[in-house]
Amino acid sequence: MVQRSFSIQVENVTVNYNGKTALHGATLALGEGTIAGLVGMNGSGKSTLFKAIMGFVTPTSGRVLINGLSIRSAQKRGLVAYVPQSEEVDWNFPVSVADVVMMGRYGHMNLLRIPRATDHRIVAESLERVQMTEFRNRQIGELSGGQKKRAFLARALAQRGTVLLLDEPFTGVDIKTEKAMIELLIELRDMGHTILVSTHDLTSVSTFCDQVVFINQTILAYGATQDVFTQENLNRTFGGVMPKLQFKKSQ
Amino acid sequence: MDAIVQWFVAPLQYEFMVKAVIVSGFVGLVCAVLSCYMTLKGWALMGDAVSHSVTPGVVLAYIFNLPFALGAFVFGVGSVLAIGFIKSKTRIKEDTVIGLVFTGFFALGLVLISKNPSNVDLMHILFGNVLGIPNGDVIQTFIIGSITLAAVAVLRKDLLLFCFDPTHARSIGLNTTALYYILLTLLSLTIVVALQAVGIILVIAMLITPGAIAYLLSDRFDHMMIFAMISGVISSVLGTYLSYHLDASTGGCIVVLQTVLFILTMIFAPKHGLLVKMRSEAT
Numbered sequence: 001m002v003q004r005s006f007s008i009q010v011e012n013v014t015v016n017y018n019g020k021t022a023l024h025g026a027t028l029a030l031g032e033g034t035i036a037g038l039v040g041m042n043g044s045g046k047s048t049l050f051k052a053i054m055g056f057v058t059p060t061s062g063r064v065l066i067n068g069l070s071i072r073s074a075q076k077r078g079l080v081a082y083v084p085q086s087e088e089v090d091w092n093f094p095v096s097v098a099d100v101v102m103m104g105r106y107g108h109m110n111l112l113r114i115p116r117a118t119d120h121r122i123v124a125e126s127l128e129r130v131q132m133t134e135f136r137n138r139q140i141g142e143l144s145g146g147q148k149k150r151a152f153l154a155r156a157l158a159q160r161g162t163v164l165l166l167d168e169p170f171t172g173v174d175i176k177t178e179k180a181m182i183e184l185l186i187e188l189r190d191m192g193h194t195i196l197v198s199t200h201d202l203t204s205v206s207t208f209c210d211q212v213v214f215i216n217q218t219i220l221a222y223g224a225t226q227d228v229f230t231q232e233n234l235n236r237t238f239g240g241v242m243p244k245l246q247f248k249k250s251q
Numbered sequence: 252m253d254a255i256v257q258w259f260v261a262p263l264q265y266e267f268m269v270k271a272v273i274v275s276g277f278v279g280l281v282c283a284v285l286s287c288y289m290t291l292k293g294w295a296l297m298g299d300a301v302s303h304s305v306t307p308g309v310v311l312a313y314i315f316n317l318p319f320a321l322g323a324f325v326f327g328v329g330s331v332l333a334i335g336f337i338k339s340k341t342r343i344k345e346d347t348v349i350g351l352v353f354t355g356f357f358a359l360g361l362v363l364i365s366k367n368p369s370n371v372d373l374m375h376i377l378f379g380n381v382l383g384i385p386n387g388d389v390i391q392t393f394i395i396g397s398i399t400l401a402a403v404a405v406l407r408k409d410l411l412l413f414c415f416d417p418t419h420a421r422s423i424g425l426n427t428t429a430l431y432y433i434l435l436t437l438l439s440l441t442i443v444v445a446l447q448a449v450g451i452i453l454v455i456a457m458l459i460t461p462g463a464i465a466y467l468l469s470d471r472f473d474h475m476m477i478f479a480m481i482s483g484v485i486s487s488v489l490g491t492y493l494s495y496h497l498d499a500s501t502g503g504c505i506v507v508l509q510t511v512l513f514i515l516t517m518i519f520a521p522k523h524g525l526l527v528k529m530r531s532e533a534t
Contacts, residue, residue, distance in 0.1 A: 054422045075424035082422050093291065093415050094472045103412055107423035113408040139470035159423065 146177030283483025306360025
């Protein structure tokens with residue numbers, strides 16, 4: 001029997017924090033080469049889902065598989081790369097852009113983390129990819145909002161993970177950078193990466209995400225954007241507190 | 252010129268001064284290395300807690316005739332475990348827990364000292380005694396300090412990533428829990444190393460001031476480490492000389508010098524100094 005393998009497979013996952021249920025019975029399966037938008041309110045369990053996919057919380061029931069592998073072996077292989085929210089980063093930290101991108105390679109290095117020629121080459125390529133080569137020696141605090149995002153995206157690329165998690169990547173980013181980042185994400189998708197993007201920006205979801213995942217304590221719905229991106233699902237996700245959205249004619 | 256040379260050379264005719272200069276320089280180096288991680292991780296309060304908590308360990312070690320480093324280490328790590336335990340099992344906030352644990356340990360130490368006045372000199376534990384350091388303690392200091400330096404040399408980059416972005420560290424399979432306890436263990440060991448030179452009250456200065464100075468001088472971690480080491484060693488060595496010439500507390504002289512260096516750096520640092528900031532705001 002041929003087992004259909006998904007890049008991100010969340011099976012009936014329930015997560016409890018100090019006796020409170022943050023996520024219950026969440027089920028999700030994303031195949032290779034997809035960009036999925038994760039849509040939900042604050043406190044809807046978005047970050048819990050991210051943590052579960054990265055293996056930072058142990059589900060009380062259910063399981064998460066990455067490319068058919070357990071979280072632990074996925075971590076060992078560096079399969080899941082995470083691009084943090086800007087607020088999570090200490091921008092005064094004494095590291096350069098190149099240093100940060102090199103951190104993506106640590107999982108591939110020996111114990112002393114001495115970069116080899118391959119590591120330097122991949123860091124250079126990743127910087128080139130996000131057009132950050134000229135800023136490689138800047139301290140990370142000396143970058144604009146968009147450049148900061150691109151630096152961390154380059155780290156994710158350098159890690160060579162096939163699953164990318166982006167937490168609110170477009171906040172504090174100008175339109176031009178947002179467009180460039182979306183283009184890059186689409187390129188990565190076409191290479192077979194699986195990308196999960198949590199975002200508030202619902203208009204952009206319908207334009208570049210080929211899948212949408214609705215979350216509110218559990219996963220309410222997921223699937224191809226044209227099928228699930230409906231006013232009804234939005235209402236269920238936001239409990240009717242959502243402003244009306246302009247739908248494209250295809251609805 | 253001759254007077255300056257004499258200022259440095261003359262005290263070295265005494266063996267105790269030679270020892271003191273070497274030991275405090277070494278202590279300054281080890282503390283400076285750790286201080287980079289302490290300042291970046293924001294662990295100043297934790298360092299203060301651990302340093303106070305080792306007191307009962309040192310006293311007990313003297314009472315039972317064990318190496319003082321062993322006692323200090325057990326209680327240093329013990330305090331960290333106690334802090335972690337209380338924090339995770341109760342609703343009390345971390346800073347309260349830290350304050351609670353270290354004062355409790357420290358008070359226990361004071362009680363033990365007062366019951367065994369002949370064995371231990373309270374002043375030496377509190378403020379160090381590098382000018383009267385016994386040979387056995389010199390060897391201990393160098394062994395423990397070298398272990399700490401070697402561990403940092405090997406784990407330098409992992410520890411840095413742990414300080415900078417523990418989420419990423421975990422996601423690529425690094426054991427961040429282990430790194431947390433390793434860094435705390437290194438902190439405890441460093442405090443043990445510094446005990447003799449500056450005592451438990453001032454050790455926290457050795458563990459944050461060089462890092463703070465270097466942080467204002469550099470935007471690269473490697474450079475920060477070098478600046479911290481230079482300022483740590485220079486202030487320790489000069490402070491020891493100063494205490495000899497002034498006949499003043501050695502730990503006190505070292506830390507006062509460090510603080511002066513910090514103030515100068517804060518004002519004159521080429522990029523992050525107050526003068527530069529004021530000038531750029533004026534234009």
